[in-house]
Amino acid sequence: MTAAALIYLDYAATTPLDPRVAERMREVQSSAYFNPASNHVAGRQSARIVAEAAADLGALLNVEPASIIWTSGATESNNLAILGAAKQRAHRGRHLVTMRTEHKAVVDVFRALEKAGFDVTWLTPGPDGQLNLETFEAALRDDTQLVSIMQINNETGIVQDIEAIGRICRSRKILFHVDAAQAVGKVPVDVSALQVDLMSMTAHKFYGPKGIGALYVARGTALEPQMFGGGQQMRLRPGTLPVDLIAGLGAAAAVAVHRIDDDLENLVMLKERLWSGIRSIEGVSLNGSVRGTYPGILNVSIADIEGESLLLALEPLCVATGSACNSQSQEPSYVLRALGRSDQEAQSAIRFSLGRQSSKEDIDFAISAYRSAVRKLRSLAPGVAA
Amino acid sequence: MIEDPYNAVVRDNFAHPGHAGDVPGGAVGYFEDQGMRIRLSAGVAGGVLQRLRFRAWGCPHVLAACEEFCRQYEGRPATDLEEFETARIMEDLAVPVEKTGRILVLEDTVRSLGQAILDLTDTPQE
Numbered sequence: 416m417t418a419a420a421l422i423y424l425d426y427a428a429t430t431p432l433d434p435r436v437a438e439r440m441r442e443v444q445s446s447a448y449f450n451p452a453s454n455h456v457a458g459r460q461s462a463r464i465v466a467e468a469a470a471d472l473g474a475l476l477n478v479e480p481a482s483i484i485w486t487s488g489a490t491e492s493n494n495l496a497i498l499g500a501a502k503q504r505a506h507r508g509r510h511l512v513t514m515r516t517e518h519k520a521v522v523d524v525f526r527a528l529e530k531a532g533f534d535v536t537w538l539t540p541g542p543d544g545q546l547n548l549e550t551f552e553a554a555l556r557d558d559t560q561l562v563s564i565m566q567i568n569n570e571t572g573i574v575q576d577i578e579a580i581g582r583i584c585r586s587r588k589i590l591f592h593v594d595a596a597q598a599v600g601k602v603p604v605d606v607s608a609l610q611v612d613l614m615s616m617t618a619h620k621f622y623g624p625k626g627i628g629a630l631y632v633a634r635g636t637a638l639e640p641q642m643f644g645g646g647q648q649m650r651l652r653p654g655t656l657p658v659d660l661i662a663g664l665g666a667a668a669a670v671a672v673h674r675i676d677d678d679l680e681n682l683v684m685l686k687e688r689l690w691s692g693i694r695s696i697e698g699v700s701l702n703g704s705v706r707g708t709y710p711g712i713l714n715v716s717i718a719d720i721e722g723e724s725l726l727l728a729l730e731p732l733c734v735a736t737g738s739a740c741n742s743q744s745q746e747p748s749y750v751l752r753a754l755g756r757s758d759q760e761a762q763s764a765i766r767f768s769l770g771r772q773s774s775k776e777d778i779d780f781a782i783s784a785y786r787s788a789v790r791k792l793r794s795l796a797p798g799v800a801a
Numbered sequence: 802m803i804e805d806p807y808n809a810v811v812r813d814n815f816a817h818p819g820h821a822g823d824v825p826g827g828a829v830g831y832f833e834d835q836g837m838r839i840r841l842s843a844g845v846a847g848g849v850l851q852r853l854r855f856r857a858w859g860c861p862h863v864l865a866a867c868e869e870f871c872r873q874y875e876g877r878p879a880t881d882l883e884e885f886e887t888a889r890i891m892e893d894l895a896v897p898v899e900k901t902g903r904i905l906v907l908e909d910t911v912r913s914l915g916q917a918i919l920d921l922t923d924t925p926q927e
Contacts, residue, residue, distance in 0.1 A: 721836075724859070724860055724861050724864060727807065794821070795821050795856060795864060796838070797831065797838050797840035797858060798838075
């Protein structure tokens with residue numbers, strides 16, 4: 416099936432390259448392929464490109480370019496931030512706090528730390544997906560060293576109150592890490608106003624290339640390196656920098672600075688159109704809410720429908736059951752289970768995620784396909800009138 | 802995921818479940834397990850399965866297996882049901898081994914249908 420034949424509503428999994436990003440990367444690949452660590456004129460040319468990209472990303476986040484560490488993506492950023500901070504501060508205490516609804520790239524890192532002897536408190540959100548701040552404060556201890564909370568949930572689009580959580584952490588001198596993979600480049604993120612110490616992001620979620628991400632590290636935040644082998648990036652993340660990918664990330668950031676408001680306005684309209692089109696189907700329920708969540712994600716469950724069959728019946732519509740990282744598993748989403756959804760509700764969940772190229776026609780197709788698929792599967796089920 | 806998890810037979814059966822429905826007044830077999838639910842109904846005349854229909858709640862492989870069963874057994878002697886095994890359908894549909902239990906729900910439903918046919922003589926036709 417060609418890309419043209421698909422209706423793509425899986426932008427939370429990945430986004431297409433913006434043409435301006437692709438053009439910038441082609442320029443760099445052909446004219447500035449040099450190692451930016453090389454101490455000659457060509458190397459300095461590549462180093463300037465890296466610096467420009469850091470400036471573009473810094474402008475998007477309102478941070479100093481020097482606070483950005485390049486990584487291979489959000490998974491590596493999460494690993495470096497969480498492992499690096501926990502180990503660096505282990506002599507002060509070994510208590511860590513996170514949520515059950517975090518991405519696997521955070522959950523599995525904390526599980527590894529638990530096996531290494533750290534004490535992790537796993538917070539459960541309310542039925543609306545929000546972290547209760549009183550519950551959060553009550554979980555903090557004198558030996559708590561690190562809190563990690565994602566900004567926008569990749570399955571539900573639920574947005575946490577990062578500013579309030581950051582304020583609490585700062586007042587207790589606890590490091591605060593934010594997995595912002597679904598936020599950066601999609602919603603305004605003013606890191607300087609958020610009292611965040613560490614923030615993970617990745618380019619391919621906001622129309623940049625795959626294979627490049629970044630970790631924001633606030634000044635004075637010490638991390639223990641997790642990789643060794645060179646002196647690049649203050650020895651915190653050694654390895655030759657992929658200049659073309661970094662240039663692509665920088666270009667995506669520069670585009671986002673100018674596009675975020677328009678993108679959001681369009682997404683709000685499309686999400687409301689989508690929800691209006693399917694909400695009247697008997698048994699449909701929303702995981703999250705239409706407002707108060709990121710407008711690029713709509714996650715719905717439906718009674719008495721099998722999720723895998725629903726996904727196949729929706730083709731050529733490209734949507735997700737659970738997170739893309741979990742899509743090969745038929746296990747119900749642990750995120751939705753943490754919100755109190757039943758196995759059947761979680762298993763039937765479909766995540767529609769919209770993006771810059773999504774159109775009204777795409778949404779109308781999705782509404783029609785969803786209604787048709789539900790009608791068909793219900794007509795096949797025993798005990799339900801055809 | 803590199804390979805399509807569904808082969809052409811699964812895709813065709815899923816897209817065109819021509820045997821979905823009921824045989825009014827026919828013999829009925831029903832079984833549910835592992836979250837799957839299958840109902841088979843048959844119209845039998847002269848010991849032959851004149852009409853076979855299914856209803857099912859399950860994954861695409863289960864729905865396709867039900868359709869495949871109906872396609873393969875319609876027109877055959879009802880006594881053939883006694884020898885039904887899922888192996889051939891598993892192979893025809895390239896069912897992944899982890900879904901074996903789900904397809905066995907079909908086998909149990911076929912057994913239930915066979916017993917229901919024994920309990921009846923000739924059943925009415927539409």
